[in-house]
Amino acid sequence: MTQALYRRYRPQSFADIVGQSHVADTLRNALRQQRIGHAYLFTGPRGTGKTSTARILAKAVNCLAADVDDRPDNSCSICQAINESRLLDLIEIDAASNTSVDDVRELRDRVAFVPNEARYKVYVIDEVHMLSTSAFNALLKTLEEPPEHVIFILATTEPHKIPATVLSRCQRFDFHRISSQDIIAHLQEIARREGVQITPEAVATIARSATGSMRDALSLLDQITSYGHVEIDVDLVRDVLGMVSGEAVSQLADALAGGDPATVLMQLHALIEQGVEMTQLVVQLIEHLRLLLLLNVGRDARLVDLPASMVTKMTTQASAFQPAQLLHTIRTLNDAALALKTPFAGYLPVELALLDAVGVREQPVLPAAPVTVPAATPVAAKAQPQPRAHTQSPVKAGPQRPQAPPATSSPAPAGDAHLQKLWDEVVARAGKYSPKTQAVLRGGRPVALVKDELVISFQYSFHLETTQSEIETVSKVVAEVFGRPLVVRPMDEKTTAQYVASLPPEALPSPPPSAPPTASAEPVPTPADDPLLRMAVEDLGAQVKSTDPKQA
Amino acid sequence: MPTDDIIHVYGHRWAQDLLRAAVLARRTSHAYLFTGADHIGKTTLARAFAQALTCTSPGEQGLGGCGQCRSCHLAALQAHPDHRSIVPEKGKIRVDAVREIIHEATLSPIEGQFKVFIITAFDRANPNAANALLKTLEEPSASTRILLISSQSANLLPTITSRCQIVNLRPLSTETVARALQENWQVPTELAQLLAGLSRGRLGWAVEMATQPAAWESYQLQFQRMQALPRQGVVERMTLAAELARGDDIESILQPWLLFWRDVLFLQQTGPQLVLHRDQLSALQDLAQRTQPAAVRRFLAALMQTATYSRQNVSLQLAMESLLLKVPVSS
Numbered sequence: 001m002t003q004a005l006y007r008r009y010r011p012q013s014f015a016d017i018v019g020q021s022h023v024a025d026t027l028r029n030a031l032r033q034q035r036i037g038h039a040y041l042f043t044g045p046r047g048t049g050k051t052s053t054a055r056i057l058a059k060a061v062n063c064l065a066a067d068v069d070d071r072p073d074n075s076c077s078i079c080q081a082i083n084e085s086r087l088l089d090l091i092e093i094d095a096a097s098n099t100s101v102d103d104v105r106e107l108r109d110r111v112a113f114v115p116n117e118a119r120y121k122v123y124v125i126d127e128v129h130m131l132s133t134s135a136f137n138a139l140l141k142t143l144e145e146p147p148e149h150v151i152f153i154l155a156t157t158e159p160h161k162i163p164a165t166v167l168s169r170c171q172r173f174d175f176h177r178i179s180s181q182d183i184i185a186h187l188q189e190i191a192r193r194e195g196v197q198i199t200p201e202a203v204a205t206i207a208r209s210a211t212g213s214m215r216d217a218l219s220l221l222d223q224i225t226s227y228g229h230v231e232i233d234v235d236l237v238r239d240v241l242g243m244v245s246g247e248a249v250s251q252l253a254d255a256l257a258g259g260d261p262a263t264v265l266m267q268l269h270a271l272i273e274q275g276v277e278m279t280q281l282v283v284q285l286i287e288h289l290r291l292l293l294l295l296n297v298g299r300d301a302r303l304v305d306l307p308a309s310m311v312t313k314m315t316t317q318a319s320a321f322q323p324a325q326l327l328h329t330i331r332t333l334n335d336a337a338l339a340l341k342t343p344f345a346g347y348l349p350v351e352l353a354l355l356d357a358v359g360v361r362e363q364p365v366l367p368a369a370p371v372t373v374p375a376a377t378p379v380a381a382k383a384q385p386q387p388r389a390h391t392q393s394p395v396k397a398g399p400q401r402p403q404a405p406p407a408t409s410s411p412a413p414a415g416d417a418h419l420q421k422l423w424d425e426v427v428a429r430a431g432k433y434s435p436k437t438q439a440v441l442r443g444g445r446p447v448a449l450v451k452d453e454l455v456i457s458f459q460y461s462f463h464l465e466t467t468q469s470e471i472e473t474v475s476k477v478v479a480e481v482f483g484r485p486l487v488v489r490p491m492d493e494k495t496t497a498q499y500v501a502s503l504p505p506e507a508l509p510s511p512p513p514s515a516p517p518t519a520s521a522e523p524v525p526t527p528a529d530d531p532l533l534r535m536a537v538e539d540l541g542a543q544v545k546s547t548d549p550k551q552a
Numbered sequence: 553m554p555t556d557d558i559i560h561v562y563g564h565r566w567a568q569d570l571l572r573a574a575v576l577a578r579r580t581s582h583a584y585l586f587t588g589a590d591h592i593g594k595t596t597l598a599r600a601f602a603q604a605l606t607c608t609s610p611g612e613q614g615l616g617g618c619g620q621c622r623s624c625h626l627a628a629l630q631a632h633p634d635h636r637s638i639v640p641e642k643g644k645i646r647v648d649a650v651r652e653i654i655h656e657a658t659l660s661p662i663e664g665q666f667k668v669f670i671i672t673a674f675d676r677a678n679p680n681a682a683n684a685l686l687k688t689l690e691e692p693s694a695s696t697r698i699l700l701i702s703s704q705s706a707n708l709l710p711t712i713t714s715r716c717q718i719v720n721l722r723p724l725s726t727e728t729v730a731r732a733l734q735e736n737w738q739v740p741t742e743l744a745q746l747l748a749g750l751s752r753g754r755l756g757w758a759v760e761m762a763t764q765p766a767a768w769e770s771y772q773l774q775f776q777r778m779q780a781l782p783r784q785g786v787v788e789r790m791t792l793a794a795e796l797a798r799g800d801d802i803e804s805i806l807q808p809w810l811l812f813w814r815d816v817l818f819l820q821q822t823g824p825q826l827v828l829h830r831d832q833l834s835a836l837q838d839l840a841q842r843t844q845p846a847a848v849r850r851f852l853a854a855l856m857q858t859a860t861y862s863r864q865n866v867s868l869q870l871a872m873e874s875l876l877l878k879v880p881v882s883s
Contacts, residue, residue: 004581004582046710094687096680096683096684096685096686097654097685097686097688126687127686127687127711130680130683130684157711213714215715219716219717220718222581223570223581226570226573226580227569228576228577240566241720242722261822262823262825265818265822265826266825266826272753273726274725275566275724275725277720342856342859342860343803343859343860343862343863344803344810344859345810346723347752348810348852348856349856351818352849352852355817355821538847538880539847539880539881540881541785541881
């Protein structure tokens with residue numbers, strides 16, 4: 001009967017323990033100096049070697065080898081008995097299934113008896129965090145002053161659940177996550193001993209997905225070896241994990257940079273049809289975008305740990321994005337990864353996140369926005385794709401969020417459509433000169449055109465500053481679109497608000513004659529002014545007749 | 553269905569190959585965790601694997617069960633004495649049930665080589681129950697095989713998952729689902745295509761729709777209800793909310809709605825290529841033109857939030873009322 005790899009290759013001596021030298025060295029020194037504690041607490045994440053170290057320590061204190069440095073020698077009768085788990089003096093207790101105070105009382109009664117054959121009776125209490133409070137308390141006295149011949153080793157993944165009174169009676173050892181390099185080396189060693197051919201890239205992929213747990217890594221290796229392939233390559237590993245190739249992720253990023261929602265989603269669906277694991281895909285995409293962000297912001301290839309050939313390609317790709325856009329996409333995808341757990345939603349959260357990342361676009365064929373629904377919402381959403389409609393609780397996501405554009409700087413009402421259209425044209429044309437400028441201009445919103453002055457408001461200072469530094473290009477494009485040279489004045493939202501307030505009312509764009517009748521009869525207040533009003537209009541289908549309390 | 557007693561699994565080729573290879577090479581692991589969305593085929597795969605494990609002459613087909621021997625026959629009838637199936641009682645897996653497993657896992661198999669435990673919806677195990685299983689899951693007796701199943705594997709303790717070989721099932725391709733529906737459930741091509749798309753790769757769901765007329769009718773009813781909602785007033789919405797809250801299967805309500813508005817949003821933002829409800833294209837297109845994308849997105853977020861609420865302790869009627877008030881208004 002074959003055993004799982006992680007059981008077969010459990011470390012058997014201190015030298016075998018991977019990545020926990022701080023623990024192994026300390027314990028070895030304690031042995032050498034005959035300063036063995038009576039109670040130890042091993043804590044750390046899963047698969048880092050707690051149970052294994054406990055068994056090794058049990059062997060070492062009882063080993064019959066003459067030289068202390070050789071202990072455990074794994075050849076004396078005691079070591080062998082432990083390796084075959086038949087030593088009466090090593091008592092392993094599963095605290096998770098023996099949680100009650102009665103179990104501890106029984107243990108306490110037996111502690112008094114001297115060992116059968118070994119020097120010490122070693123109690124290994126695994127998953128000790130599951131003991132009940134009274135069980136812990138019943139253990140306290142024994143743990144503080146056990147008989148000479150008893151050693152307690154408590155092991156747990158959740159040290160915060162252990163009472164302080166227990167903690168203070170134990171020597172505590174914290175096991176760390178094992179580094180990828182250590183896992184890779186260990187996996188390669190085991191593959192060699194098992195006679196399994198495995199490519200370095202495959203090993204690295206396994207190690208990365210194990211996130212510091214040796215048991216996870218070995219389970220995965222075990223699973224993949226059971227395919228029975230002659231050589232394990234990275235494709236096989238990806239197949240089992242449901243990962244996609246770096247190439248596919250890169251293409252998806254290209255599509256995101258391209259800005260066409262249909263292309264992005266078609267690619268996503270192609271990947272889904274291939275049977276990709278959604279969470280993995282999101283993680284991979286986020287990782288890729290993170291690298292692009294590092295290249296984009298740092299402009300230094302040393303920041304990323306990639307082969308030179310990849311760096312060139314990724315730098316090119318990075319330049320197609322704006323840092324703000326990358327940040328926004330990463331955040332949105334992060335939210336989507338969490339939202340994937342939503343029941344019945346399937347991979348909808350990812351679809352929505354990618355749509356959001358590309359930017360909300362309206363179809364040009366749409367009829368004019370209905371009277372009661374302010375043009376403000378779609379325009380604002382287009383200008384600064386905010387994740388507000390996404391994955392948040394309805395209470396927060398509702399339009400009553402205080403962050404909704406403040407009244408003064410709210411996009412001008414429907415009458416502004418003409419200016420907005422011209423501005424869209426500016427943004428579109430700017431792409432010819434520099435995709436970077438185009439991207440920052442997308443973050444801008446035309447506020448007013450007064451005589452020869454075009455005021456553009458920016459929500460993010462990054463967009464504002466970049467536009468200011470590119471003002472020549474922007475002016476050129478604006479002149480092209482508007483048919484005359486204009487002074488372009490980029491502003492942040494606060495300045496805009498002050499500016500707008502200082503303008504005489506007739507300077508603001510007036511509603512075009514084609515505006516809907518109710519709007520022209522009396523200036524209907526933008527529902528954005530009042531969150532309650534906005535909810536009434538957008539969600540309940542109300543119509544704004546008047547906001548004057550006297551009239552109501 | 554095939555005439556022999558092989559438990560058939562569609563798709564998930566890689567998982568089938570993996571498990572069969574392990575069976576044939578006699579190197580199956582002591583614990584497996586089958587994860588993936590609901591109705592994706594986890595339990596079927598686990599049952600087929602259990603059949604292969606206890607089969608007396610495993611072969612190259614499917615997961616390895618021969619479908620001829622007495623063992624396979626019993627497994628197909630779900631009457632194998634060495635197969636133990638554990639399902640949540642009243643929505644929970646309790647520590648007593650786990651203690652029973654721990655005890656039984658120490659006993660020898662009755663018929664063959666292995667005793668196989670299939671534990672469904674293990675995410676429903678409370679912390680005590682999950683922790684109680686840890687040691688058994690790590691080093692059970694040589695003749696024990698534990699197969700855990702969970703659609704919410706993120707809710708499992710990391711100490712549980714790291715002790716198992718994880719078989720994470722992904723959605724099947726639309727084509728696989730459509731083909732399976734046509735071949736084995738004799739679904740007409742057009743309907744098969746439609747259901748395959750709507751199932752989003754979950755064959756179990758598509759089969760349920762295809763074989764239980766009531767389920768498919770209910771789906772269409774919810775679709776039509778949602779179609780009418782954007783034009784309806786508060787009173788009608790409240791009445792509907794009260795009615796819906798009385799039913800207990802919230803999934804059969806929310807899922808059609810999620811896909812409905814997803815399609816509307818996709819029509820607004822990417823065009824018709826990726827729309828799932830192909831049969832309702834014109835109606836959806838009409839709505840797409842009459843609603844605001846931002847409002848649709850907000851509603852989708854609200855739908856997902858309600859789906860999350862439905863798994864928590866909330867008043868269903870309040871949740872429904874609040875949801876229906878948010879249905880985007882059509883002009």
